[in-house]
Amino acid sequence: MSETTAMLKRGFVLSPHGNIEYFELGSGEPLIMLHSTPSSCMAFRDVAPYLAEEVRVIAMSTMGFGQSDRPPRAYTTLTEFAQAVVWLMDGLGLERPNVYGLLTGSEIATEVAASWPGRVDRLILDEVFNWNTPSRRAVHERLHRYFPERADGGHLLDLWRKVGGDRPGADLKVTTQRFMNNLLVNSNEGAEVYGGTGWEGAATYAMCRYEMWDATPKIEAPTLVMHTVDSERGRAHPKFLRTIRRSRGVRLPDREPGLWASEILAFLREPGV
Numbered sequence: 250m251s252e253t254t255a256m257l258k259r260g261f262v263l264s265p266h267g268n269i270e271y272f273e274l275g276s277g278e279p280l281i282m283l284h285s286t287p288s289s290c291m292a293f294r295d296v297a298p299y300l301a302e303e304v305r306v307i308a309m310s311t312m313g314f315g316q317s318d319r320p321p322r323a324y325t326t327l328t329e330f331a332q333a334v335v336w337l338m339d340g341l342g343l344e345r346p347n348v349y350g351l352l353t354g355s356e357i358a359t360e361v362a363a364s365w366p367g368r369v370d371r372l373i374l375d376e377v378f379n380w381n382t383p384s385r386r387a388v389h390e391r392l393h394r395y396f397p398e399r400a401d402g403g404h405l406l407d408l409w410r411k412v413g414g415d416r417p418g419a420d421l422k423v424t425t426q427r428f429m430n431n432l433l434v435n436s437n438e439g440a441e442v443y444g445g446t447g448w449e450g451a452a453t454y455a456m457c458r459y460e461m462w463d464a465t466p467k468i469e470a471p472t473l474v475m476h477t478v479d480s481e482r483g484r485a486h487p488k489f490l491r492t493i494r495r496s497r498g499v500r501l502p503d504r505e506p507g508l509w510a511s512e513i514l515a516f517l518r519e520p521g522v
Contacts (some may be wrong), residue, residue, distance in 0.1 A: 289315025
């Protein structure tokens, strides 16, 4: 166990649809962090310390991912995933926290702010995009898939290759965490809805059917929109700034944690935004 991991407070909130996993680190104003797919709250384990000297980081595992329970029925909308975020807030006694989302997490964060505007103080959308077109849905159907279990364990090797474990110079710590996250959601549960992606594609299924440009004008919270300069998703950056009334944007040269954290903290410090 690393020193960083040892400092984390880990726990669960019991929601109407099961347990929601989270960890927290630091003190100050709460910042809920929502991860990409397929991942878990532990995706933020190594970057949380960059924020934790000024804010109380609360990283949540999306319902059905990591150690969070799968809901009693297959979710098909981002509203269902966003409701679980609000249940986490309620369980932790957070009336109006700041909310950050990365990739799929940014889509869920958008819906939290659009449908529960009174529950979000400031909003940070990292690599947010509108995925609701047939060709963009097809991208995620190729990226996410279920590997049927095999008696010889061959599906485990398939998953290891999927996360880049066989690439020269792969970071074993990072790769192992990705492998575990993928293994936890490698299930054909919900296949009648999600098709060949199985449960891994649950959140992306909802994301790729979300009316993004109907949602963004409903956001009342001051919002920071983040994309790297080389991101394909960044082509939507100007439209997010046009359609979210109280927003500003930043284009990062890369995802170096110190720079990334400094932009987030500067936004959270801004008076009267």
